[in-house]
Amino acid sequence: xxxxxxxxxxxxxxxxxxxxxxxxxxxxxxxxxxxxxxxxxxxxxxxxxxxxxxxxxxxxxxxxxxxxxxxxxxxxxxxxxxxxxxxxxxxxxxxxxxxxxxxxxxxxxxxxxxxxxxxxxxxxxxxxxxxxxxxxxxxxxxxxxxxxxxxxxxxxxxxxxxxxxxxxxxxxxxxxxxxxxxxxxxxxxxxxxxxxxxxxxxxxxxxxx
Numbered sequence: 001x002x003x004x005x006x007x008x009x010x011x012x013x014x015x016x017x018x019x020x021x022x023x024x025x026x027x028x029x030x031x032x033x034x035x036x037x038x039x040x041x042x043x044x045x046x047x048x049x050x051x052x053x054x055x056x057x058x059x060x061x062x063x064x065x066x067x068x069x070x071x072x073x074x075x076x077x078x079x080x081x082x083x084x085x086x087x088x089x090x091x092x093x094x095x096x097x098x099x100x101x102x103x104x105x106x107x108x109x110x111x112x113x114x115x116x117x118x119x120x121x122x123x124x125x126x127x128x129x130x131x132x133x134x135x136x137x138x139x140x141x142x143x144x145x146x147x148x149x150x151x152x153x154x155x156x157x158x159x160x161x162x163x164x165x166x167x168x169x170x171x172x173x174x175x176x177x178x179x180x181x182x183x184x185x186x187x188x189x190x191x192x193x194x195x196x197x198x199x200x201x202x203x204x205x206x207x208x209x
Contacts, residue, residue, distance in 0.1 A: 077134035081197035085158040088207035101128025106151035113142045140192040143173045153201040167199035
């Protein structure tokens, strides 16, 4: 019969149409079918944190016990000074201008450390200089209770004591500075030396013109 081939042809066309239509629908449903694929991106990893190294306390330098100065030695007292005779032009004026050393003048050291005052006296040499040791019962620890003052003058024309450097009311003892160190050290004296003055006597009246 002649219709059989025609029927087979029609069936073939229908199959082809459905095949093409199916492919079109499949492409429409997956628009990214041919898009390139990439591997998943991992989040950046933080570097591993190491535990902090144990901190050592600061090293303190070794401490040494403070060195204490040696205690002062208890020794006897000695006093020195100079006495002058003032010029008659400067009577009543606290100055040693034109003054001359007074030989044979007496000075007095008085210490009130005990119930009864202890007194020592000394005379000046040709340079007006005097030196005397204090009482044996007085040491440098009690020197603040001692004073030196003028006593008498051998000159009738220059015998009025003045209060220059407290020579009349009594001068406190001032420690003498240490002498310069020499190449050959000497043993220290058995006393502490104090200095007073300089003191002065003056004429009773001013010069007559």
